Structure formats: structure tokens, C-alpha cells
Amino acid sequence: MKKSRKLRDYIIRSNILAVLLPILMVGLLVVSIIIYYNEQEMQQKNHIITATIAQRISQMLDKPIADLKEIAELIDRQILSADKLMEYLETVVTHADYLEGLEIIDENARVRYMAPYNQYLMGISRVNQAYYQIASRQEEPYFSTSFISQQTGSPALTVAMKHESKVLVAYLNLEQISLLSSQLSESYGNNMLVAVTDRRGVYISYKELEKVYQREMDPNIYMISEGIQERDFYTGKHLDHWITAYPVENANWYTIVYQSVDTLYDTIKRIIFVSFLVILMFFLLSTSITRRNLRKITHSFQEFLDQTREIAKGNYERRVQTDSFEEFHQLAESFNIMVDKIESRNRRLQDLAYFDPVTKLPNASYLHDFLGNMLSKHQKTNKKLAVIYFDLDHFKRINDTYGHTFGDEVLAQVGERLLAEEDQSGTVARMSGDDFVCVLPDVGDLEMVLEKIKNLRKKFVLPISSRDTEVYLDISFGIALYPEHGDTVETLLQHADTATSTSKKEGSNKYTFFHESMKLDLRRKMDLEKGMRRALENQEMSLCYQPQVFAKTAENRGVEALLRWHHPVFGSVSPYEFIQVAEESGQILAIGEWVLSKACEKLAEFNDHQPHKLTMSVNVSTLQLRSRGFVEMVKKYVKKHKINPSFLELEMTESVFIHSFDEAVTILNELREIGVKISLDDFGTGFSSLSYLRHLPINTLKIDKAFVQGMETDKDTEIMIDSVITMAHNMNLDVIAEGVENEWQLQAMKRYECDMVQGYHISHPLTEEMLGKYFEKKNDENS
Missing domain, CATH: 3.30.70.270 (Reverse transcriptase/Diguanylate cyclase domain)
Incomplete structure (x- = not known):
């Protein structure tokens, strides 16, 4: 590497008057360009950061509003009882980590429903609370100022929304937002500080958490709020910081970024200092000048200026080349270090805006x-x-x-x-x-x-x-x-x-x-979901009953209750279609309760008029079984309709054991203690294995119709059914085969000693009136 020469030794032979003027002009031009573009870039990037954070916080604050609107919709539909509404509020609070609690305040300003439940607060008056007074007088949701929650000791916020004569209230936990500043400080370093305040300037999020918990106010809040009123955001220089602020929609909060002026201009100060030393040495030590040396120096500065302008335009690929003079060499290295930092910061901002932090993929x-x-x-x-x-x-x-x-x-x-x-x-x-x-x-x-x-x-x-x-x-x-x-x-x-x-x-x-037909399918599904919300109220749903008989004697064992829906526009809708819609929309809980109540009512009527007691089989979905209070609900309808619980059989598929095997077994044991029977439906099509059967508290194994109908063409299927029946009997389980549609299948079930059969060969699903005639005919045949 060629050894650098001292500028002092070189300039002493140059003319100070010929060199000083271009050095000053170029130096001032370069510094002014650097300062201007750095300030513009810093303001633009900080504006992007504040706007992005404000949008993220706004999205967080939209969640409780969506929850309150959904609760309002449930109140309007009146499909949930008071207990179910309380249970729904408990479920929302349990699954939403941003919520501390929910309240429904009635027309008398008293707490009617709440979660989590607190017997000392039920019925308490909220008439003196500011959020109740304001929310009850306006149509838009009301966001309170922040406060420290007595329950968690963390920052919190009250969101209230008027609904008819009621006021719906959500208590929002701001812990995640309060930690935002410290998390972002780790990403951006100590040169930048991010804060979030409410409309009064009280810190909601700050790097030093004690300022949040001590409810300190941002000293620049009045200047920021006045600036934002004039335009959508605020930016300005105050003392030793650049301040950029952006409002948060809905809550009237502000996200604020403080950028240190000293750190921003450290590199520029070093350049100015080195330049000053160079000029000073030129001024003190220059004694002579020659045209040749003047052209060389002027050319070096012109090259430096051209390259600086390219970088200022955003061309970070180009770097200032080092000079043969040691001082110019230091100046070029300092400038290139500054450019590297700017480029690195741009890359981080681009990653934040366009890449997903979890997968590292584009977003x-x-x-x-x-x-x-x-x-x-x-x-x-x-x-x-x-x-x-x-x-x-x-x-x-x-x-x-x-x-x-x-x-x-x-x-x-x-x-x-x-x-x-x-x-x-x-x-x-x-x-x-x-x-x-x-x-x-x-x-x-x-x-x-x-x-x-x-x-x-x-x-x-x-x-x-x-x-x-x-x-x-x-x-x-x-x-x-x-x-x-x-x-x-x-x-x-x-x-x-x-x-x-x-x-x-x-x-x-x-x-x-x-395919275009998919759009029609999607629209039909949405129409079904919408119509289902009033199907029970409009008496569009009904029960049919498919008889089950003992395979050997053909005597009545009971019936399976099957749900039917006659839509006012689509006509009869397949259960395979509307059950899936009900489960996805959560309406299966209300529909399932209606089915259970109706089935218990009809079971009481059937057994009051039949010489032999019948068993009523009712299908139960996974969501029903796992819902809070399901066992108590079964007890309620058994007691209400005065039925013998041993004649009520609940059918469920193997999917109930997917989420938590132990939890499902516990619930089934509680149902067995009531006295009801448990049947495992569609066996062989689900997720559990044969080894799990001995751990399940069930009474009956129901072979899926796909296997029954496959016996005639597949010998392996026939052998498998024989093995399943034998295994079930060894475990003291009854076996019922569904989907028996011809005499050959019926005789096969008899050969394999299947206990009970069900299917079109026995009877199609019957209305209540048709079922009565069916029983009369069967009773006449047996007599």
C-alpha cells in the first residue's frame, strides 16, 4: 500500500489564497448537502415508524370494539339464556388476553352481566362513572383515559359502547402496549426512544416502565397536540431531540419518537472537525502555490463532491475513494462509515415494513x-x-x-x-x-x-x-x-x-x-349461516326419528333423533351441510340444546304410551360436549321431562377425544354417573385407535355405514367387522350397525351376532306422526 503523505508538507509549497477559497466553498456545500438529506431522511423514516406503531395499536384497540359488537348482536338475537350469556362473556374474557373483564349495564345503570363473575359487583350502579355518562349519550364507542388497574397493577383502559338502553363495557389490559417501548428500544438501539401517551400526555408506554406506573406526563404534550391539530402528524426539533408524533385512531392517543440530535450528527461533526483542521493547516502552513498542485487539489475535491451528491441521491453503492493525503483518507473513511450506517438503518426499516419477523418471509x-x-x-x-x-x-x-x-x-x-x-x-x-x-x-x-x-x-x-x-x-x-x-x-x-x-x-x-361455482357455494354458505340464526325462532327445524331394532328378534330397541331443516328459500337442507355451518359459526350450542330438550320431551311421551320402554339416541357435537355446563344441562332436561336417564343415549364421534383425551373422559364419566348411556358413533372413521377403547366410558359401539355397505364387495371389510363385533362384546359393549339397506346386510349382521341394526332396510327416518303408526304396526306384529 502506498504510504500517505502529510498534507502539511504538501501544502507548504502551495499558494494559500488559491486553495483556501475552493476548500471553504466545497466544504460548506458538502456539509449542507449532508445535513439536509440526513434531516429529510430521518424525518421521513421516523414518520413511517410512528405511523406503523399507531396503526398496530389501533388494530389492538379495534379488538374490544369487535367483541362488544358481537355481544350486542347476541343480545339482539335473544338466542342465549342469561346463564349462557354469562358463560359466553366468561369464554370471551378467558380467550382474550387483552381483556380484564366485560360488563353489560342495564337501563337502570346497574351491572346486569359481568365476567369474570363477582357477586359483590353484580347489580352495582355505574351511574356516576364518567364512561357510563359519556357512552350512554353518544353513538360512537368511548375510550377513557388510561389508569392503573387495581386488579392487575398494570395500565388499563375502559371502552364503553351504547346499545339501545344498555351500555356494554370492556376493561382493556394495556400491559402489551406498555411494554412496546422497551421492546422497540432493543430493535432500534439507544439512539431512538419510542413513547405512547393518552390524550392528556400520560405515558402508556415508555422505555422506563416506572414512568408508566407513576402516571408521568410527556413534557412536550401541549406542543405535540397543537401541532397535530394543524395537520395529521407533528415533527419538529426541541432542545437536543427531533420529535415525531402520530395520532392513534379511535383512542385519541399519540405515538412519539424521540431521535437524538447528537447521535444523528456525530458523524457530521467529525467530518466538520476534520475539515476544519485541514483548512486551518492549509491556512497556517501554506507558503506557496503552483498551478499543478492547485489543479490536483481542486480535482480531488471535485471528485469528492460528485460522489457525495450521488450518495445524497440514494446511490449507496458508490463510496468516496480514499486519497493519497492522510487527512483526506480519514475524511473519506468517516464519510463512508456514515453512509454504511444510513444504509444499514434503511435495510432494517425495509425488513420491518416488508418482511414477517416470525418466518423471515416477505409479508x-x-x-x-x-x-x-x-x-x-x-x-x-x-x-x-x-x-x-x-x-x-x-x-x-x-x-x-x-x-x-x-x-x-x-x-x-x-x-x-x-x-x-x-x-x-x-x-x-x-x-x-x-x-x-x-x-x-x-x-x-x-x-x-x-x-x-x-x-x-x-x-x-x-x-x-x-x-x-x-x-x-x-x-x-x-x-x-x-x-x-x-x-x-x-x-x-x-x-x-x-x-x-x-x-x-x-x-x-x-x-x-x-371456479366461478365456488363463489355461489360461498354465498350459499353465508345465506345458510344468516338464516340459521332465526331458524329455531321461525320453527323451521324439526326432528325425525329412525328406528333401531334388535338384530335377532326385530323388536324395537329405540330411535335416533335426527335434525331436519326446511329453509324458506332453499327448501330441505342436508344435515351434512348445515351441521358444518352451525359448528363453524358457533350456533351448534343453541341448536344442540333445543334438540336435546325436544328429544327428552318426546322420549317421555313415547315411553308413556309404549308397552316396552324405548331408548332415545341424540347426537352431541364436540363443541357441545366441551361447552361449560353441558352435564348440568343434561341433568336439567332429564329432570324437567321426568325421564329415566338409562333410556337416553348420547352419541358422539371419536373427534371429541382429539383436543384433550383426559378432559373428554372426565365429562363422559360425569354423564355416566347421571345414568345416561354413551355411544361412540361412526367408529372406524375417526382418530382414535382400538387400544383406546378399553379406556373409554362408553356403552355402545356404532359401526359406520361405510363399512356395512362395503361388506358385499370387500371380503377384508367383512372380516374386520366380524373382528370389531367380537372385540366389543369381549369388552362388554353393545354393537349397533347403521346403514343396513338390504336383507343380505341384515343377515350378515345376524351371523356376526351384531346386537342392533339401523338403516333404510328397517325404516327410513320418520316424522312424529309416522313414527306413531310405525309403533302401532310393530306392536300388532309382536302381539
Whole structure:
């Protein structure tokens, strides 16, 4: 490396008057350019940060408003009893970690419902509370000022919303927001401080948490609030900090970023100091000048100026080259260090705006921009494009079983596998939750799409391991093509998502191309869900009863209660269709309670008029069984209709044991203590194994009709049914075969000593009137 010369030794032979003026002019120009662009860039980046944080907080504050609106809707529909409404409030508070409690205040300003339940607060008057007085007089939700919760000792907020003559109240825990400043400080370093205040300036989030708990106020709040009233945000310099503030929608809060002036200008000060030393040495030591030396110095500064302007325009790839003079060498190195820091900061901000922190994949914002650019190009070139929407089947089950932290660890490994994919065609992004999108920008034929799906599947053949736990992931895919299925970003994503939902209905690891008929199916599902909310009230639902007989004697054993729905527009709706809608929308709880009550009522009537006591089988969903108070509800209707509980049989599928085997067994044991019978329905199509049967508190095993109807064509199925019946009898279980539709199947069940049979060969499902005639005929035959 060539040894640098001392500028002092060189300039002493130059003319000080010829050199000093250009040095001063260029130095001032360079410094002014650097200061201007740094200040502009800093203000712009801080504005993005405050706006992003404000949007994130606003989204957090939207959640309790959505909860209150949903509660208001339930109150309007009047489908839940008082106990069920209290239970629903308890469920919402339990699953929402941002809520401390919920209250429903009646027209007399007294607490009518609350969660968590507190007998000392039930009925207390809220008429003197500011949030009640304000919310009861306005239509928009009211956000109180922040306060320290007596329950948790953390910052909290009251959200109140008027609904008719009532006021709905949510107590919001602000602990996550209060920790936001310290978390962001770890990301941005000590040079930047982020704070969140309420409308009075009281800190809700601050790096030093004691200021939050001591309710300290931001000293600049009046200056900030006045500035925001004039325009949407505030930015300005105050003492030794640049201040940027942005309002939070709904709550009238402010997000504030303090950027240290000293740290921002440290590099500039060093440059100015070095430049000053250089100029001073030129001034003191220069004794002569030559044209040749003046041209060399002027050329060096001109090159430095040109390169500085390029960097100021945003061209960070270009760097200032070191000079042969030691002082210029230091100046160039200091400037390049400053540029590296600016570039690094830009990269961090870009990662924050366009990349998902959990999976390290591009996020939804990036994907929208990328897909929009691709569509603009393809409109000119007529190329085809594919959007592959895919999500992880049953991922909610992983979160519910192992917790959301474990779920995030699984998603992180999903991101690693997608980033490490050998086939790098297309761009993969995480939309939200467990939803991902892959964009193939140039699709020659459908084989390219199918090959991409094949490669994505390969990545998840092996299980994902975390904390000594292995989980297997199945993926459902939905594909939308440009231009066949849409020509905008929103349309293509929506259609691909709709196709994914169709794939999930067909089973795991399926893929489906979008078709217009899917939109009709989706609309029908929405119409069914809407109509179901008033189906019971409008008496559109009814029960049919399918007889069950003893296989050997053909005597009546009982009936299975089957739900039917006659929609005013769609007519008779298949139970396979509307039961799924009821479970997904949560309406299965109200419908299930009605079915149980109606079935118990009819069981009492049947057994009062029949010579032989009948058993009533009632289907129970997993959501019903796991709902709070289910066992008490069964007791209530058994007592209300004065039925012998041994003639009530509750049928449930193997899916009830998926979430928690021990919890399900505990509930079934409580039901057995009442005296009701338990039947395991659709055996062989679910998730449990034969070895689990001996641990289940059940009375009856019900063989699925798919196996019964497969016996005639499949010898292995016939052998398997024989083995299952033998095994069940060895475990003292009764066996009933459903779906018996011909004489051959009936005789086969007799040969295998199946206890009971049910199916079209015995009888179709009958209305109450038809069932009475059926019993009369059977009684006449037996007599």
C-alpha cells in the first residue's frame, strides 16, 4: 500500500489564497448537502415508524370494539339464556388476553352481566362513572383515559359502547402496549426512544416502565397536540431531540419518537472537525502555490463532491475513494462509515415494513406490491401468472394443544423450509396466521403449477420438531390464474383463498383450481349461516326419528333423533351441510340444546304410551360436549321431562377425544354417573385407535355405514367387522350397525351376532306422526 503523505508538507509549497477559497466553498456545500438529506431522511423514516406503531395499536384497540359488537348482536338475537350469556362473556374474557373483564349495564345503570363473575359487583350502579355518562349519550364507542388497574397493577383502559338502553363495557389490559417501548428500544438501539401517551400526555408506554406506573406526563404534550391539530402528524426539533408524533385512531392517543440530535450528527461533526483542521493547516502552513498542485487539489475535491451528491441521491453503492493525503483518507473513511450506517438503518426499516419477523418471509404488504407490479407488466406482455394460496390444515389445533409460542416456533421452521426450497421459482410470502401465498410470475402451462405444488409438499413430508415434540403438517392449496380468474391483486387473492377453502373440505393435502361455482357455494354458505340464526325462532327445524331394532328378534330397541331443516328459500337442507355451518359459526350450542330438550320431551311421551320402554339416541357435537355446563344441562332436561336417564343415549364421534383425551373422559364419566348411556358413533372413521377403547366410558359401539355397505364387495371389510363385533362384546359393549339397506346386510349382521341394526332396510327416518303408526304396526306384529 502506498504510504500517505502529510498534507502539511504538501501544502507548504502551495499558494494559500488559491486553495483556501475552493476548500471553504466545497466544504460548506458538502456539509449542507449532508445535513439536509440526513434531516429529510430521518424525518421521513421516523414518520413511517410512528405511523406503523399507531396503526398496530389501533388494530389492538379495534379488538374490544369487535367483541362488544358481537355481544350486542347476541343480545339482539335473544338466542342465549342469561346463564349462557354469562358463560359466553366468561369464554370471551378467558380467550382474550387483552381483556380484564366485560360488563353489560342495564337501563337502570346497574351491572346486569359481568365476567369474570363477582357477586359483590353484580347489580352495582355505574351511574356516576364518567364512561357510563359519556357512552350512554353518544353513538360512537368511548375510550377513557388510561389508569392503573387495581386488579392487575398494570395500565388499563375502559371502552364503553351504547346499545339501545344498555351500555356494554370492556376493561382493556394495556400491559402489551406498555411494554412496546422497551421492546422497540432493543430493535432500534439507544439512539431512538419510542413513547405512547393518552390524550392528556400520560405515558402508556415508555422505555422506563416506572414512568408508566407513576402516571408521568410527556413534557412536550401541549406542543405535540397543537401541532397535530394543524395537520395529521407533528415533527419538529426541541432542545437536543427531533420529535415525531402520530395520532392513534379511535383512542385519541399519540405515538412519539424521540431521535437524538447528537447521535444523528456525530458523524457530521467529525467530518466538520476534520475539515476544519485541514483548512486551518492549509491556512497556517501554506507558503506557496503552483498551478499543478492547485489543479490536483481542486480535482480531488471535485471528485469528492460528485460522489457525495450521488450518495445524497440514494446511490449507496458508490463510496468516496480514499486519497493519497492522510487527512483526506480519514475524511473519506468517516464519510463512508456514515453512509454504511444510513444504509444499514434503511435495510432494517425495509425488513420491518416488508418482511414477517416470525418466518423471515416477505409479508402481505410486500406481496401486494410485488403482485401489483407483476400484473402491470403482464398486461403489456400477455403472459400468464399463477397465485397459489395455501395454509396448514388443523394449525389451530396445534395452537390450542401446545400454545401459541409453540405455534410460532412451528411457523418459524415452516419459513426456514420455504426459504431453503431448492426450486426457487416464484415468490412465497406469509399473509397472516398460517396462510401463505406463492406467486409464479411466468406460467407456461398448468404442469408448472402442479410441479410447484409437488415441491412445496415435499418440504413437509418430514415432521417439524420443537421442544421434544413432533408435529406433521398437511397443506391445502388453492390456485387462481391470471387472467382467467381475475386481473387485480384483490380478486386473484380472494379467488385463490376461496379455492383453498374448497380443498380443505375435500380432505388434507388437496389442491383446487378456482371456479366461478365456488363463489355461489360461498354465498350459499353465508345465506345458510344468516338464516340459521332465526331458524329455531321461525320453527323451521324439526326432528325425525329412525328406528333401531334388535338384530335377532326385530323388536324395537329405540330411535335416533335426527335434525331436519326446511329453509324458506332453499327448501330441505342436508344435515351434512348445515351441521358444518352451525359448528363453524358457533350456533351448534343453541341448536344442540333445543334438540336435546325436544328429544327428552318426546322420549317421555313415547315411553308413556309404549308397552316396552324405548331408548332415545341424540347426537352431541364436540363443541357441545366441551361447552361449560353441558352435564348440568343434561341433568336439567332429564329432570324437567321426568325421564329415566338409562333410556337416553348420547352419541358422539371419536373427534371429541382429539383436543384433550383426559378432559373428554372426565365429562363422559360425569354423564355416566347421571345414568345416561354413551355411544361412540361412526367408529372406524375417526382418530382414535382400538387400544383406546378399553379406556373409554362408553356403552355402545356404532359401526359406520361405510363399512356395512362395503361388506358385499370387500371380503377384508367383512372380516374386520366380524373382528370389531367380537372385540366389543369381549369388552362388554353393545354393537349397533347403521346403514343396513338390504336383507343380505341384515343377515350378515345376524351371523356376526351384531346386537342392533339401523338403516333404510328397517325404516327410513320418520316424522312424529309416522313414527306413531310405525309403533302401532310393530306392536300388532309382536302381539
